[in-house]
Amino acid sequence: MTYETVAEVDPAVADALEGERRRQNETLSMIASENHVSEAVMEAQSSELTNNYAEGYPGERYYAGCEHADEVEELAIERAKELWGAEHVNVQPHSGSQANMSVYLATLEPGDKILSLDLTHGGHLSHGHPANFAGKTYEVEQYEVDEETGYIDYEGLAEKAEEFEPDIVVSGYSAYPREVEWERVQDIAESVDAYHLADIAHITGLVAAGVHESPVGVADFVTGSTHKTIRAGRGGIVMCDEEHADDIDAAVFPGAQGGPAMHNIAGKAVGFGEALSPEFEAYAEQTVANAKALAEQLQDHGFSLVSGGTDNHLLLVDLRPSHPDTPGKDVESALESAGIVLNANTVPGETRSAFNPSGVRIGTPGVTTRGFTESTCREVADLIARVVDDPHDEETVSAVAARVDELTDEYGLYE
């Protein structure tokens, strides 16, 4: 994809776009929520559908001129149903957060109660943080992971549910490296007569490929992002049984949104089509194998991982035991200078601040898209360890950056 036309019309924006392509090509994106979509997905996202107003749903639009929008949305829906096995899918949410908002709008009244995982333990803002609309609109109580094991404290969750009597229990997380026991959460939700929302934003692709157990058919509602472990471009999705279909559709539009971003829905359709291929299953398996290899090698270097490892595409390093004087932001910034891009993250029992926390989160979806395997990921762990051991040493950072250059040349991304 080139930006020749943008360059003619608007050189400043073209420069920034070219710069971003270069940045993605020349660095390793190890931000667990990021990935690299195909040229086909990007082409679909930049189609004329960006001009189209398609309020409503296929066959029932509020505007004329929607026959091709209908085709694209129907394709996205059918492919999503095949990928996740849901009875009903809404592909219109602009983001994972708006998918969650739609579930709340469909099930709760202002002042109703949400029980969700604490943000510093791996939860997400849209699960009821005070700064988010969910926290401002509903009463929120939070459960935690067991700080000793790093696993969800399901017993604590059951106790909180009994005491708090939530209207909805939220599972599915932003920084949780382990399989989630969906049925256990469902049983807890049912025991207090609450709905269960499983937010698989991070693991949408792993679930589609059968690499992580699926909450579809277990939880009442399943939401996801379409740009993390599945490479379908930025957006969200909601899945549910037929009995909740009308409520969810009304909550997405007109409840939470106006017209759908049809160009992004075209991107979703293409990305979902790609994910139905056997290659995608292999990709998802490799993503997890890579995360496990990275985890083991980091542990060999003396790093402490929350929960002692990973079952999915991400790992959470608690820097305190191995590098007590090195906060997450220092690691994030030194590694970025070396071309390895990840994010500082809070860890359970956080003792620093949310802005400069004690951990880093590392993900393998992006590097796996580039073609990395276990051996490359072990080498990346070695490079990370070198920088974290000496984050302010320019020679070390330059030496690691030089090796990252070689790796990004060998495992190319965009033309």
Ligand SMILES: Cc1ncc(COP(=O)(O)O)c(C=O)c1O
């Ligand atoms: C668990 C979870 N839910 C929802 C979201 C929100 O997704 P979006 O950024 O598309 O709003 C995220 C984003 O990282 C997430 O981790």
